[in-house]
Amino acid sequence: MVRTSRSSRAAIDASQPIRFDQKGGPYRGNLRFSYLGGTLRVINAVSYDDYTRGVLPLEMPTSWHPEALKAQAFAARTYAYTSYKGGSRDYDVTDDQADQCYGGTRVEVPSSSLAVNLTLGKVITYQGASIRAYFASSSGGYTLNDGCWMNNVVRSGGSWGCSAGSAYLAAVPDPGDRLVTAPANPRASWTVTFTSDQIRSGVLRCGGPDIGVLQGVDVSNQVPAGVGHVISVRVFGSAANTDLRADDLLRSCLGLRSTMVRLNPF
Structure with missing residues (x-):
């Protein structure tokens, strides 16, 4: 299973070549393209852990205590996991404050990536189901x-x-x-x-x-x-x-x- 995150949109002009702006840096995983309502939608299909690597530095100062970073990694990964939409929508989460801020590999730093590695694949559950891990x-x-x-x-x-x-x-x-x-x-x-x-x-x-x-x-x-x-x-x-x-x-x-x-x- 992969986690998808919408990374940008571009209007279609048939007289011009298509240009994709990657927001200043590379992304892990794959890129998918869909065309809905006259809009080209660019989607980053990425694993939960790689997605979390690109979220953590934007949602918590990476200088904070390692245990705080690990807790945030649990929350960010769980939020994404519970947001999975299956085939009902072509993306699961946006890359901004509507869901979680996500910047791809350009924002990754060693301290936050270590927190992801130390919690690899783990989510928060309640009575056997993943929770909606809201945070502020x-x-x-x-x-x-x-x-x-x-x-x-x-x-x-x-x-x-x-x-x-x-x-x-x-x-x-x-x-x-x-x-x-x-x-x-x-x-x-x-x-x-x-x-x-x-x-x-x-x-x-x-x-x-x-x-x-x-x-x-x-x-x-x-x-x-x-x-x-x-x-x-x-x-x-x-x-x-x-x-x-x-x-x-x-x-x-x-x-x-x-x-x-x-x-x-x-």
Whole structure:
């Protein structure tokens, strides 16, 4: 079995020769070409381990501890393995943040390649099946169960609640998240300031009512309560109030990096 990763696309012009841009470096495995919807798709067909060699340096600093690199190798390989689409699609994963960043052999370095070799062919499983090995650059100090992600947050009574998530992705504290200093993680802690009009516009972009002048924001609906990620946001205004899913308002409509947020008085 091979893992496929889309490496680039090029528009077809019958009057011109086809040129393939390999993004600045060579790739392991083979190249496949498909033509769909007027687009030439170039696909890198590669083994799971060789694919992981081209992922690891782009998803974790290669100067980090060997055990951290090995853990990341497990996660990256497992993510690819579980993403296998069979014959239902001509590729399995993209080479960017939509799945995992992948750069081929040009990004490989000895420390990360050693981590791949020391975990060769191994994936993470739960009850006999490979897991969906999600990972992120920062948890904000607490992870989030997948039942509390995006559209998995659903109306529950008068507010919002989480759906049943995967047992292996239970929310757990991550105290080491903010302790990393070499290099420092800019996503571990950050501050963004919004005006009343910006919040008002964000609510409108999310399909909410025109709240008028902002009077208050409530982000107390957190999982776990008091320490975790916000799953819904109540916004109070002079003209209307609303209660929106946090992923929609905070991330999609206001552009925040995470739902692990707290408010400063205003």
